[in-house]
Amino acid sequence: MELTNFSRVAIIGGGPAGSLTAYFMLDIAKQLGIHLNLDIYEPALYSAPGPKGCNFCGGIVSETLVQMLAMEGINLPPDVVQRGIDSYFLHTEQGSASIQTPLDEMRIAALYRGAGPLDCIKRSAEISFQDKVVYKSFDGFLQQLAIQSGANVITKRVAEVIREEPFPVVVPKGGEPRRYDLVVGAVGVNGGGIKLFEKTMPNFKAPQTTTAFLTEIFMDREKVDKYFGNAMHVFLVKIPHVNFAAIVPKAEYVSVILLGKGVNKESAKAFLSHPDVKKCFPDDIDLSPKSCQCHPKVNIGLASPVFQDRIVMVGDAGVSRLFKDGLGAAYITSKACATTAMIHGVSKQDFKQFYLPACKKLDVDNKLGKMVFLTVDLFKWIPILSKGMLRMVQREQQPNVSDKDMSMVLWDTFTGSNTYRSIVKRCLNPFFLTRLFWESFKSLLSRKSEAKIIDYTATEEKS
Numbered sequence: 082m083e084l085t086n087f088s089r090v091a092i093i094g095g096g097p098a099g100s101l102t103a104y105f106m107l108d109i110a111k112q113l114g115i116h117l118n119l120d121i122y123e124p125a126l127y128s129a130p131g132p133k134g135c136n137f138c139g140g141i142v143s144e145t146l147v148q149m150l151a152m153e154g155i156n157l158p159p160d161v162v163q164r165g166i167d168s169y170f171l172h173t174e175q176g177s178a179s180i181q182t183p184l185d186e187m188r189i190a191a192l193y194r195g196a197g198p199l200d201c202i203k204r205s206a207e208i209s210f211q212d213k214v215v216y217k218s219f220d221g222f223l224q225q226l227a228i229q230s231g232a233n234v235i236t237k238r239v240a241e242v243i244r245e246e247p248f249p250v251v252v253p254k255g256g257e258p259r260r261y262d263l264v265v266g267a268v269g270v271n272g273g274g275i276k277l278f279e280k281t282m283p284n285f286k287a288p289q290t291t292t293a294f295l296t297e298i299f300m301d302r303e304k305v306d307k308y309f310g311n312a313m314h315v316f317l318v319k320i321p322h323v324n325f326a327a328i329v330p331k332a333e334y335v336s337v338i339l340l341g342k343g344v345n346k347e348s349a350k351a352f353l354s355h356p357d358v359k360k361c362f363p364d365d366i367d368l369s370p371k372s373c374q375c376h377p378k379v380n381i382g383l384a385s386p387v388f389q390d391r392i393v394m395v396g397d398a399g400v401s402r403l404f405k406d407g408l409g410a411a412y413i414t415s416k417a418c419a420t421t422a423m424i425h426g427v428s429k430q431d432f433k434q435f436y437l438p439a440c441k442k443l444d445v446d447n448k449l450g451k452m453v454f455l456t457v458d459l460f461k462w463i464p465i466l467s468k469g470m471l472r473m474v475q476r477e478q479q480p481n482v483s484d485k486d487m488s489m490v491l492w493d494t495f496t497g498s499n500t501y502r503s504i505v506k507r508c509l510n511p512f513f514l515t516r517l518f519w520e521s522f523k524s525l526l527s528r529k530s531e532a533k534i535i536d537y538t539a540t541e542e543k544s
């Protein structure tokens with residue numbers, strides 16, 4: 082079962098996984114001298130602000146992904162990147178610390194998946210209605226790359242995927258059924274697209290998910306610059322249901338991201354009224370989420386099976402990375418899927434041999450990720466460990482200190498720049514553990530330990 086000249090490929094879903102799969106398949110096809118007829122089914126309108134063009138995301142592109150894309154010749158354009166993140170603030174109930182990018186380069190990109198928050202047009206009075214696009218969409222940019230490579234985008238939602246053995250058939254809503262040699266499921270975990278495959282693939286189990294809450298706070302550019310600068314803020318605070326909380330500065334807005342089973346509007350209210358969160362904002366900002374908000378699902382597991390003959394799942398619909406770098410996982414699975422389909426074939430056996438290992442690797446790493454997040458939770462509840470961790474970071478962030486073990490571990494945990502495996506390995510190093518326990522012990526003895534440990538480096542720079 083191989084793709085040959087004029088083979089027909091359908092990609093259902095034109096988010097990052099769908100567009101990148103198309104881009105890689107068409108690129109390999111070109112190198113092999115094969116002409117593919119490749120359709121991407123995607124109803125979203127990436128030039129529209131708000132939900133019409135948005136794929137629900139914090140919009141952090143990890144430094145690893147920025148690099149991997151650059152190596153593919155895909156450089157994120159300046160009008161897509163809303164801010165380059167060069168540091169982050171870690172807030173715990175025992176204090177805060179700033180962590181600079183390990184290599185002193187500004188490489189993490191903060192962007193919008195669609196064309197910005199729902200109210201961004203209303204807020205930009207000087208922009209006429211025709212020039213709708215205030216912020217350029219990342220997903221729109223990737224879709225254009227796929228189109229330039231030869232993909233045909235069909236702006237319809239797919240209603241059904243059926244089989245006319247041995248071929249899969251795609252039935253678009255209000256359109257004619259089409260038969261394909263390969264169907265790629267890049268439907269993510271939101272919007273119900275995953276259900277298409279429950280009917281077509283025997284015993285298909287969609288990936289496990291948890292909930293998230295995402296909202297945008299308008300501040301205007303000057304205030305975002307002054308209060309957040311180029312720093313992402315991560316919070317280890319005790320709020321029910323919240324496993325991970327972060328604030329990411331963009332252009333005129335900041336995105337507030339909460340992840341965890343059962344997070345909802347109430348969790349967002351509790352988070353935004355937490356004293357450690359409020360102090361990051363100017364006093365006159367209205368923190369009630371108004372600009373745009375959503376309550377999407379986040380992938381935390383592997384679909385099973387992730388393929389069958391002529392059907393394969395990529396991105397969130399297949400597997401992702403736990404609580405970080407879902408876009409990086411979309412890249413990894415798209416590339417592995419495209420290579421398998423173009424070079425080896427599209428049978429169940431081909432996907433098992435050449436595609437499954439990439440998915441399994443992410444899945445195994447996520448299991449270690451669960452351990453990492455359990456440990457992070459422990460730090461929330463054991464103040465002495467939190468203090469030890471902050472003291473380690475503050476020492477490491479001094480000029481001329483070369484060992485940055487804790488800073489690197491935290492950077493990689495929250496930015497998605499490295500695997501959980503590598504994080505766990507470094508955390509189990511006896512020297513690392515000894516230093517953590519020693520700093521925790523010292524903070525017990527120190528009189529200062531009664532006060533909050535606060536590193537104002539970044540704030541001072543801002544003012």
Ligand SMILES: Cc1cc2nc3c(=O)[nH]c(=O)nc-3n(C[C@H](O)[C@H](O)[C@H](O)COP(=O)(O)OP(=O)(O)OC[C@H]3O[C@@H](n4cnc5c(N)ncnc54)[C@H](O)[C@@H]3O)c2cc1C
Nearest residue numbers: 094096097098139140141239269274293396397406407408
């Ligand atoms: C709150 C939140 C914050 C996140 N923050 C980050 C972050 O900062 N950085 C990061 O790297 N990752 C983040 N992620 C994860 C990231 O958003 C996903 O991993 C990524 O979007 C997966 O890409 P995808 O293409 O697989 O799926 P999606 O982006 O979900 O795209 C799926 C596409 O399929 C289309 N579709 C669905 N059903 C159909 C159908 N029936 N017919 C046709 N088309 C269909 C949809 O319209 C959509 O465009 C976050 C996730 C959440 C929920």
